[in-house]
Amino acid sequence: MKKLTIPDIIKRKGGEKLTVLTAYDASFARLLDAAGIDILLVGDSLGNVLLGYESTVPVTMEEMLHHARAVRRGSSAFVVADMPFLSYQISVEDAVRNAGRFYKEAGSDAVKLEGGAEVCDAVRAIVRAGMAVMGHIGLTPQTAANLGGYKVQGKDADSARRLLADAKALAEAGVFALVMECIPDKLAEVITASIAVPTIGIGAGPACDGQVLVTHDLLGMFDKFVPRFVKGYASLAPQIKDAVSAFRDEVRSGSYPDAEHSFAMQLDVDKLFGEKG
Numbered sequence: 001m002k003k004l005t006i007p008d009i010i011k012r013k014g015g016e017k018l019t020v021l022t023a024y025d026a027s028f029a030r031l032l033d034a035a036g037i038d039i040l041l042v043g044d045s046l047g048n049v050l051l052g053y054e055s056t057v058p059v060t061m062e063e064m065l066h067h068a069r070a071v072r073r074g075s076s077a078f079v080v081a082d083m084p085f086l087s088y089q090i091s092v093e094d095a096v097r098n099a100g101r102f103y104k105e106a107g108s109d110a111v112k113l114e115g116g117a118e119v120c121d122a123v124r125a126i127v128r129a130g131m132a133v134m135g136h137i138g139l140t141p142q143t144a145a146n147l148g149g150y151k152v153q154g155k156d157a158d159s160a161r162r163l164l165a166d167a168k169a170l171a172e173a174g175v176f177a178l179v180m181e182c183i184p185d186k187l188a189e190v191i192t193a194s195i196a197v198p199t200i201g202i203g204a205g206p207a208c209d210g211q212v213l214v215t216h217d218l219l220g221m222f223d224k225f226v227p228r229f230v231k232g233y234a235s236l237a238p239q240i241k242d243a244v245s246a247f248r249d250e251v252r253s254g255s256y257p258d259a260e261h262s263f264a265m266q267l268d269v270d271k272l273f274g275e276k277g
């Protein structure tokens with residue numbers, strides 16, 4: 001499939017829905033690419049899903065770069081890399097430098113950062129430096145503790161108004177697309193109609209211009225915690241456990257490997273080594 005460009009993505013506003021899934025390594029990236037997913041997101045959710053952290057806060061630039069490079073090697077699709085916590089908040093210079101590392105060291109096509117009006121200076125500076133930024137508002141996992149935990153955002157009038165204002169500020173600052181996580185469907189609809197760039201929902205209802213999910217959730221591979229908005233399109237965790245248990249049992253019983261999975265010796269071993277070897 002031909003890689004989308006930023007204008008291609010923006011043109012999809014109000015048209016065919018954009019599909020976005022997380023990818024953290026080359027083999028998954030190859031599969032998602034082959035399935036025709038529009039955008040691969042190297043999400044900092046890899047901290048929870050792959051690295052066993054309790055949140056995305058500990059994820060480092062080096063960890064993100066390591067996975068972003070692997071995804072690039074596995075796919076020629078449009079790749080967005082998540083900027084980890086404190087890689088863009090300390091100073092605008094830091095934000096540009098770290099965004100640039102994803103471009104120069106990992107071949108990413110865009111970066112994503114979390115936050116509203118407070119990150120607009122960083123967004124403007126990264127865009128001015130020639131890079132593309134995807135925004136992320138609503139439930140922003142890096143600062144979930146300040147939001148009262150992993151909860152739906154924008155339920156009261158003040159926070160709904162603030163989210164709309166944040167979306168407009170980010171669009172004005174130059175984001176090419178905006179992730180909206182865990183907000184009521186009607187608010188997502190209003191925001192989608194209010195900005196000129198595509199909105200990508202995750203727990204934000206059907207009115208968004210596209211949808212994103214964590215691939216391991218969609219495949220039923222990460223059973224530690226499954227948010228309500230996740231639809232499981234497969235249930236691979238039990239299948240993986242069954243396959244691994246079958247391997248364990250066959251190795252212990254000696255039925256694996258059998259002749260079909262072994263290499264037959266063509267030479268006469270007794271002649272070659274003598275009867276005692």
Ligand code: KIV
Nearest residue numbers: 022043044045179212
């Ligand atoms: O880190 C991530 O995977 C994300 C998506 C869930 C939007 O930010």
